[in-house]
Amino acid sequence: MSATRSRPPTITDIARQAGVSTATVSYVLNDTPGTRIPEATRRRVTEAADDLGYVPHASARSLRTGRSDLVVYAMPAVTLGPFAARFLAGLADELQDRGFTLVLHGDSASRGVRAARRWARLRPAAVIAEGHRLTDAARDLMRRSGTVLVALGGAPEAGLPTLVLDHRGMGEAAGRHLAGRGCRDVAAVIPAEPVLRDMGEARAVGVEEGLRGAVEGDAGGGQSRDGESADGDAIAMRRTPMEETPEDAGRVVREWIRDGLPDGVFGYNDEHAGLLLSALIDAGVEVPGRVRLVGADDLPLCGMLRPRLTSVGLRAEYAPAEAAERLLSLITGEEGADRPLRLWTPELRVRASS
Amino acid sequence: MSATRSRPPTITDIARQAGVSTATVSYVLNDTPGTRIPEATRRRVTEAADDLGYVPHASARSLRTGRSDLVVYAMPAVTLGPFAARFLAGLADELQDRGFTLVLHGDSASRGVRAARRWARLRPAAVIAEGHRLTDAARDLMRRSGTVLVALGGAPEAGLPTLVLDHRGMGEAAGRHLAGRGCRDVAAVIPAEPVLRDMGEARAVGVEEGLRGAVEGDAGGGQSRDGESADGDAIAMRRTPMEETPEDAGRVVREWIRDGLPDGVFGYNDEHAGLLLSALIDAGVEVPGRVRLVGADDLPLCGMLRPRLTSVGLRAEYAPAEAAERLLSLITGEEGADRPLRLWTPELRVRASS
Numbered sequence: 001m002s003a004t005r006s007r008p009p010t011i012t013d014i015a016r017q018a019g020v021s022t023a024t025v026s027y028v029l030n031d032t033p034g035t036r037i038p039e040a041t042r043r044r045v046t047e048a049a050d051d052l053g054y055v056p057h058a059s060a061r062s063l064r065t066g067r068s069d070l071v072v073y074a075m076p077a078v079t080l081g082p083f084a085a086r087f088l089a090g091l092a093d094e095l096q097d098r099g100f101t102l103v104l105h106g107d108s109a110s111r112g113v114r115a116a117r118r119w120a121r122l123r124p125a126a127v128i129a130e131g132h133r134l135t136d137a138a139r140d141l142m143r144r145s146g147t148v149l150v151a152l153g154g155a156p157e158a159g160l161p162t163l164v165l166d167h168r169g170m171g172e173a174a175g176r177h178l179a180g181r182g183c184r185d186v187a188a189v190i191p192a193e194p195v196l197r198d199m200g201e202a203r204a205v206g207v208e209e210g211l212r213g214a215v216e217g218d219a220g221g222g223q224s225r226d227g228e229s230a231d232g233d234a235i236a237m238r239r240t241p242m243e244e245t246p247e248d249a250g251r252v253v254r255e256w257i258r259d260g261l262p263d264g265v266f267g268y269n270d271e272h273a274g275l276l277l278s279a280l281i282d283a284g285v286e287v288p289g290r291v292r293l294v295g296a297d298d299l300p301l302c303g304m305l306r307p308r309l310t311s312v313g314l315r316a317e318y319a320p321a322e323a324a325e326r327l328l329s330l331i332t333g334e335e336g337a338d339r340p341l342r343l344w345t346p347e348l349r350v351r352a353s354s
Numbered sequence: 355m356s357a358t359r360s361r362p363p364t365i366t367d368i369a370r371q372a373g374v375s376t377a378t379v380s381y382v383l384n385d386t387p388g389t390r391i392p393e394a395t396r397r398r399v400t401e402a403a404d405d406l407g408y409v410p411h412a413s414a415r416s417l418r419t420g421r422s423d424l425v426v427y428a429m430p431a432v433t434l435g436p437f438a439a440r441f442l443a444g445l446a447d448e449l450q451d452r453g454f455t456l457v458l459h460g461d462s463a464s465r466g467v468r469a470a471r472r473w474a475r476l477r478p479a480a481v482i483a484e485g486h487r488l489t490d491a492a493r494d495l496m497r498r499s500g501t502v503l504v505a506l507g508g509a510p511e512a513g514l515p516t517l518v519l520d521h522r523g524m525g526e527a528a529g530r531h532l533a534g535r536g537c538r539d540v541a542a543v544i545p546a547e548p549v550l551r552d553m554g555e556a557r558a559v560g561v562e563e564g565l566r567g568a569v570e571g572d573a574g575g576g577q578s579r580d581g582e583s584a585d586g587d588a589i590a591m592r593r594t595p596m597e598e599t600p601e602d603a604g605r606v607v608r609e610w611i612r613d614g615l616p617d618g619v620f621g622y623n624d625e626h627a628g629l630l631l632s633a634l635i636d637a638g639v640e641v642p643g644r645v646r647l648v649g650a651d652d653l654p655l656c657g658m659l660r661p662r663l664t665s666v667g668l669r670a671e672y673a674p675a676e677a678a679e680r681l682l683s684l685i686t687g688e689e690g691a692d693r694p695l696r697l698w699t700p701e702l703r704v705r706a707s708s
Binding site for chain 2: 072300
């Protein structure tokens with residue numbers, strides 16, 4: 001019963017109980033093609049395996065496939081919203097059906113060799129991790145252990161298959177919308193937490209492009225999707241660093257009031273936007289009358305706030321089974337190593353706050 | 355470079371490169387006491403290990419300790435809030451410092467032998483999972499592979515060390531508070547999702563006890579913490595099943611208006627409470643004037659809602675390092691197998707909604 005005395009049953013235990021060689025056990029359990037094993041022997045082996053409670057080892061390299069079946073998803077330093085949680089749960093199921101085991105590695109702070117050594121302890125077939133954590137030394141360590149790396153990021157990572165989450169595109173959708181509503185002085189929030197800053201910057205660059213695109217679209221003959229920004233003025237955008245706390249949201253709003261309120265705000269994500277909305281209400285600033293506000297991620301809280309929060313969500317491009325297939329084709333090297341995979345498309349959901 | 359050709363370096367590779375036996379490599383890397391190895395040999399081994407990028411295998415059983423160093427946290431079927439996410443990230447760090455690797459298993463739907471087989475593939479030292487998933491057959495399979503099981507649940511699980519999350523106590527804190535505010539007709543929301551129902555029922559039982567306790571406390575000489583419920587009346591409590599959607603929150607509120615509004619509501623958690631608040635506002639029902647509302651988990655959204663949401667949060671009983679030590683003492687069997695571990699205590703945070 002104690003962990004120090006018991007050990008998982010091995011194929012040697014099965015071989016002993018079934019009275020056959022370990023090679024025979026391996027052939028039967030792996031269903032190796034080209035072997036002729038009598039049905040009675042086959043049954044003796046599977047019965048012994050069931051009786052002993054044998055379970056194959058996820059990170060033992062299979063002689064047949066030359067790889068382990070473990071996929072490690074290195075959790076990014078962002079709260080796992082319901083969208084991401086559902087995606088990962090679905091992915092775990094789909095991978096399980098295909099003989100892979102997905103585990104999440106919760107240490108989101110380490111990067112480089114330090115992180116790679118932690119992942120490598122699991123002997124995974126593949127690791128999915130944010131691109132900025134994959135230093136050259138980390139890539140080298142993973143490569144030498146035969147682990148496939150899949151980057152996660154806002155843009156394709158050179159030399160690696162990348163799962164692209166289009167932060168720039170999310171910002172762009174918000175920028176176009178705010179420009180279309182007539183905003184001419186927009187603030188884009190940049191989260192103060194160091195691990196989130198790159199993501200915030202990518203979204204802010206997108207907001208700038210969206211604002212510019214809306215103006216150029218108008219100048220070029222009204223191709224803007226929103227009708228209200230037809231004057232072609234340049235639109236100013238400032239970056240506003242903010243911690244994800246009510247206190248810092250209060251500070252930001254006080255400074256805006258002192259230095260001049262923006263007429264449009266992209267809150268980086270729904271939590272930051274929700275904190276800002278709360279601080280704006282407390283300061284007596286009308287939303288959307290005086291300031292139009294847009295969040296991102298389209299969390300359920302958008303519908304609970306008053307006014308309800310406009311947000312840029314993500315639309316899944318593929319059903320879970322196809323998403324898993326496409327991800328596996330990167331892991332097993334069936335597609336080009338540089339091929340980016342876009343599973344989601346930004347999609348604006350307009351509500352009362354903008 | 356390809357996953358099918360490369361493999362992680364082993365102690366045999368190190369032995370070959372350093373020109374020593376595998377036993378010597380094992381002694382050096384495990385720092386085995388009682389062996390005398392010349393410093394030059396020791397250096398040759400560690401240099402070869404570094405050069406080859408050797409990383410020990412988390413789920414290989416160490417000859418020295420007789421166990422793997424992998425701890426699997428089987429994710430419950432609840433959204434990982436910032437509180438739980440911070441706890442798990444802290445736990446991962448603390449366990450890492452103590453030579454253990456924590457991974458999260460995202461398949462939250464399977465239970466019994468099906469779940470146990472999935473966990474066993476990882477050859478973990480220990481699995482932390484909700485008690486209701488640990489059927490007798492699952493426990494047997496884990497036991498035979500020498501894996502320590504730690505249950506996660508609202509109450510100690512017979513025969514297993516349990517990490518107790520006091521759902522009943524959370525409900526009780528809400529019930530006492532609502533009774534103290536003068537509520538006499540209370541509704542406790544039960545989440546409709548099957549995997550959440552037990553948790554909802556445990557919290558509802560707690561609400562009932564809290565309401566009764568407040569009344570008895572008054573009858574016995576005013577021991578209630580809240581001063582307003584001094585009349586000693588029995589307090590009615592109904593259970594209200596609800597899906598976590600705006601549509602179902604709307605249905606619940608319509609039925610309450612038709613059948614008689616409760617004067618106090620425990621929303622099960624902050625998301626359900628937030629959806630109900632939104633539906634109550636839309637229906638023109640004043641909160642807290644007509645209905646007092648309490649959530650649970652104390653998520654950041656409580657401060658974003660208007661009125662701000664009263665919620666039952668959890669206070670950590672120990673600093674992360676001590677929590678990890680206590681959890682490890684369960685895993686390594688240093689404490690009694692039946693010993694429950696309570697890392698958190700329910701704590702009411704009163705805001706405007708109640």
